Amino acid sequence: MSQIEKRDSEADEKQVDAQYENAGRSQAVEDPAQIKRILRKCDMRILPVMSILYLLSFLDRTAIGNARIAGLAKDLKMTPFQYNIAVTVFFILYGLLEVPSNLMLKKFGASKWLSFIMFWWGVVMALTSIVKSYHGLLAARIFLGAMEAGLFPGVTYYLTCWYKRDESQFRVGFFFGAATIAGAFGGLLAYGLTRINAGSIPGWGWLFLVEGLLTVAAAIWAYFAITDTPRQAKYLTEEEKTIMEERLKYDGVDVPMASHFDWKFVVAGILDWKIWLNFIIYVCILTPVYSVALNLPAISVGLGYSGPIAQLITVPVYITAAISVIILALVADKYRVRSAILLFGLTVSMVGYIILYVSYTNGVRYFGAFLAASGAYGAFPSIVVLTTNNSGGQTKRATQIAILVGIGGNAGMISSNIFVAKDAPHYGPGLLINIGLCACGILMTLVNALALRAANAAKQRKIDSGIAAHLSKEELANMGDENPYFKYTI
16 A cells, blocks of 8 residues: 555544544533532432332232232132232233333323323222122233333333433432332331221222322322423423433433334344343342232241231331342442342342241241342342443333333242242242242343453454444444444443
């Protein structure tokens, strides 16, 4: 190559580099104090609303565990197997409708869609108070699952429209912490409501009725309380709205990703290897979570307690788990780690389930329940955030969140069928399955971390070789998280 050709080639490379540098890079330099102030405004308006919605969601789906102790199974003449089926059927439509629900949320906005589904699951919950038969309970549980399907993936996706990747775990942890508080609050609520003896509605029916009416009221409030996008936020100035949009647009890359809907992004989300590794980890965490949520009252009966007291002693376990969620979320965001938190939480939960399995002493087993709940609940937000952090583009992200939560949510079917009456009060087989799933989750988290590290190294090689610099702005935008400049969170 002649000197002239060499100079021309170098000039072309510099021109491409310059073109990339100016292709869409945000010109604003973030002021940390200003950003902190804006985020605080958003947190005060978003997190309490999302937390209340999810608290009621988790409260409604798990109330059946407290209702069982209050006489639901006896009044409806249900066998232990029929009770397990009643818990299980909730997850049938709950899993199938997650992806369609998230696409509907993207189309109609969070304020309309979340309040709509919440209103109707509140109605279903309230009507469950008057069921008179096992088959009536089955119908109520199926419809409850259908209506609740969109909340968790919807809220998770909604938060990604407001916060950057390294800010997300605390926010997801905050609203997921509502689920653990729901466990504590549910025990207290059940203690009071199931003691009501008025009219033709039994105590467990009052539990369903009051919780359902609370949900309906919250749905109406949520319609006015939820702001769909930063641009629509009345509590932000025009400058603050622009800053929020810009920092999300350039989160992790200098060229903004495509935000419009296209079926190719849905397909890309389904075929992505990362979502299926995350899915396995999700099931390995969610099963221990639901094992606590659906069966802790029954386990507490096995510890020698009964009736209202069996419900009350679950409260400290959930409060401790809620504290674990917040602490681990803060650590995860501060040090920008996800896999390490997953490994820690899964290990703690596995130790807790081992203690529950090997010990027959009530005090020791109660301590094991604390560890099992705190580890699983504390680790859970990390797998959700790991998925959202590593999914580029709004449509692909909405699809993958729905796959994770929708199909993975069927782990509730596992939890509702491995703690059966014939194994009471020790529930050895169910505990062993949770131990095995925690161990599997640890292994798959390590595999996933290594795969992400290898993918990041491959991206860096494309940058170093100059291949990435020759990609156009449009090509980079449509690549989503496969963009060489988009580095995966580990």
